[in-house]
Amino acid sequence: MVTSDSKQVAVDINEVTFRYGNIRALDALSLEIPAGISFGLLGPNGAGKTTLIRLLVGLLKPKHGSVRVLGEVPSRRVAYRIGYMPQLHSLYTELSVQQNVDFFAKINRLSGGAERARRVEETIRLVDLWPRRNDSVVKLSGGMRQRVSLACAIVHNPPLLLLDEPTVGLDPELRVTFWEHFANLNEQGVTIIVSSHTMDDAAHCDHLAFMRDGRVIAQGGPEELRSDTGQTTLEDAFLYYVRSGERNAA
Amino acid sequence: MLPRYAFTIAGRVCRQLLRDRRTMALIVVVPIVVMTLIGLSFPEGIVLDRIAPALLATMALFFSFLLTGISFLRERSQGTMERLMASSVSRLDVVLGYLLGFFIFALTQTLIILLFTIYVLDVNYNGDLWQIFVFQIVIIAGAVNLGIFISTFARNEFQMVQFIPLILFPQVFLCGVIWPVEQMPEYLQWIGRFLPLKYGVDGLRDIMLSGMSLIDVWFELLVLVGFTVATSVLATLTLRRGVGG
Ligand SMILES: Nc1ncnc2c1ncn2[C@@H]1O[C@H](COP(=O)(O)OP(=O)(O)OP(=O)(O)O)[C@@H](O)[C@H]1O
Ligand SMILES: [Mg+2]
Numbered sequence: 001m002v003t004s005d006s007k008q009v010a011v012d013i014n015e016v017t018f019r020y021g022n023i024r025a026l027d028a029l030s031l032e033i034p035a036g037i038s039f040g041l042l043g044p045n046g047a048g049k050t051t052l053i054r055l056l057v058g059l060l061k062p063k064h065g066s067v068r069v070l071g072e073v074p075s076r077r078v079a080y081r082i083g084y085m086p087q088l089h090s091l092y093t094e095l096s097v098q099q100n101v102d103f104f105a106k107i108n109r110l111s112g113g114a115e116r117a118r119r120v121e122e123t124i125r126l127v128d129l130w131p132r133r134n135d136s137v138v139k140l141s142g143g144m145r146q147r148v149s150l151a152c153a154i155v156h157n158p159p160l161l162l163l164d165e166p167t168v169g170l171d172p173e174l175r176v177t178f179w180e181h182f183a184n185l186n187e188q189g190v191t192i193i194v195s196s197h198t199m200d201d202a203a204h205c206d207h208l209a210f211m212r213d214g215r216v217i218a219q220g221g222p223e224e225l226r227s228d229t230g231q232t233t234l235e236d237a238f239l240y241y242v243r244s245g246e247r248n249a250a
Numbered sequence: 251m252l253p254r255y256a257f258t259i260a261g262r263v264c265r266q267l268l269r270d271r272r273t274m275a276l277i278v279v280v281p282i283v284v285m286t287l288i289g290l291s292f293p294e295g296i297v298l299d300r301i302a303p304a305l306l307a308t309m310a311l312f313f314s315f316l317l318t319g320i321s322f323l324r325e326r327s328q329g330t331m332e333r334l335m336a337s338s339v340s341r342l343d344v345v346l347g348y349l350l351g352f353f354i355f356a357l358t359q360t361l362i363i364l365l366f367t368i369y370v371l372d373v374n375y376n377g378d379l380w381q382i383f384v385f386q387i388v389i390i391a392g393a394v395n396l397g398i399f400i401s402t403f404a405r406n407e408f409q410m411v412q413f414i415p416l417i418l419f420p421q422v423f424l425c426g427v428i429w430p431v432e433q434m435p436e437y438l439q440w441i442g443r444f445l446p447l448k449y450g451v452d453g454l455r456d457i458m459l460s461g462m463s464l465i466d467v468w469f470e471l472l473v474l475v476g477f478t479v480a481t482s483v484l485a486t487l488t489l490r491r492g493v494g495g
Contacts, residue, residue, distance in 0.1 A: 057336040080338040090329035092262070094269045099262075106258045107337050136269065152333070 009071075010035040010160055010191035011056060016065035018051055018214075025051040027214035028065070033193065033207075035159075038182055040202050041195040042238065043211030049195035050087050051214075053162050056193070057084045070160055080109045085153035087164040087195075089145045093138040097129050100137060101151045108156035123155045126181060128174065143169040150178070161185070161192045167201055179204040199234040208234075210241050217241045255339045259347025263321070267355055277317070277355060281309060281363045289371040302373045303458040304427040307450035309363050310386045311393045312418055314356035318397030322348060323410050326401075341489045345482055349394050356390045376461030384464060385457060388474045389450045395481035396446075402488040421447035449473045 011033040018026040025048045033039045041049045054060045055067050058074030072078045091100050101120050110116045124130050127147035129140075137145060146169045154161060167175050182192050182204070194201060202208055202222060209219040218225060218241040222234060229240040267273060288305060292298040325331045334344060364383060367373050375382070400417065404410040422428065424438055425448035431439055442448050453470030456462040464471065 059332065059336055076338050076340065079336060082336075084333065084336045086329055086332050086336075088329040088332075090333045092266055092330060093328065094266045095262070096269075099265060103258070103262050104333070104337075107255050107334070107339050109338065 008035060009033070010069070011193065012066075012068040013052070013055075014066045014068075016052075016055065016062045016067060018048075018055060018060060018062055020051075025214050026055070026062075029214060029216060030065075031209060031216060031219075033191065035191045036186055036189045037206040038186055038192045038194065038204065040205035040208045041193065041211055042197070042199075042202055042208055043195075044197070047211040048214040049211060050164055052211075053084075053164050053193070053195060056162055057082060080156065081158050081160060083108075083153040083156065083158040083161040083163075085149055085161075085163040085166055089137075089149045091137045091145060091148055091152070094136055096134050096136055097124060097140070097148050097151075098133040100148055101155050104152040105155045108158070110156045119155060119157070123151045126154075126177075127151045128177070143171060143174075146170060147174070159190055161190060161194075163192065163194045165195055165197070167194075167196065167198065175200070199238070202234050210238055212242060253340060253343045253346045255343040256346035256350060259334075259339070259343060260350035263348060263351025264354060267321075267351075277359055278362060281313060281359055282366055284309070285363055285366055285371065289367075295372065295374070298371065299374045300459070301427075302367055302371075302375070303454035304425075304451045306360075306364060306367060306382075306386065306458075307389060307447060307454045308422060308427055310356070310360045310389045311421070311447055311450060313359055314352070314390045314393035315397045315400075315417060316414065317356060317359075318348065318352045318394045319401045319404075319410055319413070320397075320407070321352065322398050322401040323404055323407060327406060341486045344489060345395070345398055345485045348398055349391065349482065352394045352397075353390065356394055357387065360386050360390055375458040377457040377463070381464050382454065382457055385450075385453055385467070385471070388471060388478065389446075392446055392474055392478040392481060395478055395485055399481050399485040399488060402485065421445045424448070425451050427451060446474060446477045449477075 009032055011031070013029060013031040016026055016029050017024070029052070041052065043049055051060065055062055056069050056074060058079065067074060070078055070081055092103070095103070098120065101124055102116070105116050105120055110119060121130070124133050127150060129144060129147055129151070132140065132144070137148060140148065146166070150163070150166050153163065167178065170178065185192060186206070194205065196202065205222065207219065207221055208225060209216045211217065220228065225237045226232065226234060229237045231237040231240055289298060292301070325334070361383065364386065368375065368379070396417070400413050401410060404413060424434070424442035425431070425445055427447070431442055431448070434442070449470040453467040453474070456467050456470070
C-alpha cells in the first residue's frame with residue numbers, strides 16, 4: 001500500500017506564501033512531515049490550516065514556494081493516493097450513507113465489485129453507521145454526517161490522509177475509536193495530517209505544528225512542547241507561544 | 251485524460267435525482283401542467299398546431315437548461331465539487347458525467363411533453379414521430395451543456411436565477427417562437443442567428459409542419475451539434491479545479 005518514495009518524507013512544504021486577494025493566508029511557511037506519523041496542525045480560526053491543506057491536495061496553487069506530497073507536485077496524478085476530508089461535510093445529502101461512501105470509493109480507483117463492497121462495508125462499520133447505511137445523509141445528525149465524511153476520505157486506503165477538523169462534533173467515545181484507528185493506520189505506514197482546535201486531539205499526535213497568521217510559530221512532539229515551555233497543558237504551551245510571538249512582534 | 255469516471259458520475263447523478271421523490275414527481279407533473287394550460291389557452295386547434303413545434307423546442311431547451319444548471323451549482327454549494335476536484339477525476343469526466351446523467355432525465359421530460367402534446371392536446375403534425383424526437387435529443391444535449399457552462403459563472407443560487415431570464419427571453423423573442431423572424435428589424439434577425447433556439451424552432455417546424463425529414467434539416471442539426479460540442483468544451487474549460495475564487 002505504501003510505496004517506496006513515501007518512506008521518508010510524506011509532505012514537503014517549502015517557503016510557501018498564499019494570498020486570497022489582499023489577505024495573506026500563508027506566509028513563507030515551511031514544513032517537512034515524515035511518513036507514517038500523525039501530524040497535528042493547530043491554530044486559531046483563520047490561522048491558515050484549511051488553506052494549507054487545500055494546497056496539499058492541489059485545490060490551490062502556491063504563489064511562491066513549492067509543495068510536494070508523496071514525492072510529487074499535487075495534481076490529479078497523485079490525488080487517488082490521498083484521502084481528503086474537507087472542513088465542510090461535502091456529501092450528497094439525497095444519497096444514502098452507503099451510496100456516498102461507494103461513490104468516493106469508485107472515483108478513487110477502488111475497483112472490483114466484491115473487493116470494493118467489502119471495503120465500503122468495513123469503512124462504514126468503522127464509523128459505526130452500518131445500521132444506518134441505507135438512510136439518506138439528510139436524515140443524519142451533524143456528528144453522523146461528519147463520520148460519513150471521514151468514511152468517504154479513508155475508504156480507498158490511501159497512504160496519506162489530509163483531514164480538516166475531522167473530530168469536530170464527535171462524541172468522546174467515537175473520538176477515542178477514531179484515534180485508535182489512526183494509530184493503527186500509522187503502524188501500517190499511513191501518514192495522517194489533521195487540523196484541529198482541540199488540545200485533546202493534539203495529545204494524540206506524534207508531532208504538532210502551532211500555526212498563527214499563516215506561520216508555524218512552534219513545532220515538536222506534545223511532550224516536548226509542554227516541557228520546553230514549562231507548562232503543564234498543551235493549551236498553556238500554545239498560549240505561551242502566542243504571547244511570546246506577540247512580544248517579539250511588539 | 252480518458253474520461254474513465256464519466257459513467258460513475260452519471261450513475262450518481264441519476265441515483266441522486268431518483269431518490270428525491272418530490273423532484274421526480276415535479277419533473278413529470280410540471281411540464282404536463284404547463285402544456286395543459288397552454289393547450290387550453292388556444293381554443294382553436296389549428297393555431298396550437300402551428301405554434302406547437304416552437305413550444306416543444308423552447309420547453310426542451312429551457313427545462314433541460316434549468317435542471318442541469320441548478321443541480322450543477324448545488325454540487326459547488328454543498329462542497330462536493332471540492333471533493334471531486336481534489337480527486338483523480340478529470341474536468342471532462344465531470345462534464346460528460348453530468349451530460350449523460352441529466353440527459354436521461356431531460357429526455358424523459360421531453361418525451362412526456364411530446365407525447366402529451368400529440369396524444370392529449372391532439373396536436374396534428376407531419377413527419378415521423380421518431381424523427382421529431384431525435385431532433386429534440388440534439389436540442390437537449392446542447393441545453394444540458396449550456397446549463398453546466400452557465401452555472402460555472404454563478405457563485406450561488408441567487409446569481410444562477412439571474413441568468414435564467416437572460417438565457418430564456420432573448421431566445422423566445424428573437425427566434426420566432428412568438429412572431430415570425432422576418433417581421434423583426436434586420437439587426438435583431440442577425441442576433442437571432444447566433445441563438446441555438448432559432449435552429450431548434452426552424453428545424454422542428456420544418457419537420458412537424460412541412461413533413462420534412464432529418465436529412466432535409468441537416469443544416470439546423472449541424473448547427474445544434476456544433477453548439478453542443480462548443481458548450482461541452484467551454485464547460486470543461488471553465489470548470490476550475492480550484493475552490494473559492
Ligand atoms: N475563499 C476565501 N476567500 C478569501 N479569503 C479566504 C478564503 N478562505 C480563507 N480565507 C482567509 O484566509 C485566512 C486563512 O483561512 P483558513 O480557512 O485557512 O483558516 P483556518 O485555520 O482553516 O481557520 P478555521 O479554524 O476557522 O477553519 C483567513 O484570514 C480567511 O479569512
Ligand atoms: Mg479551516
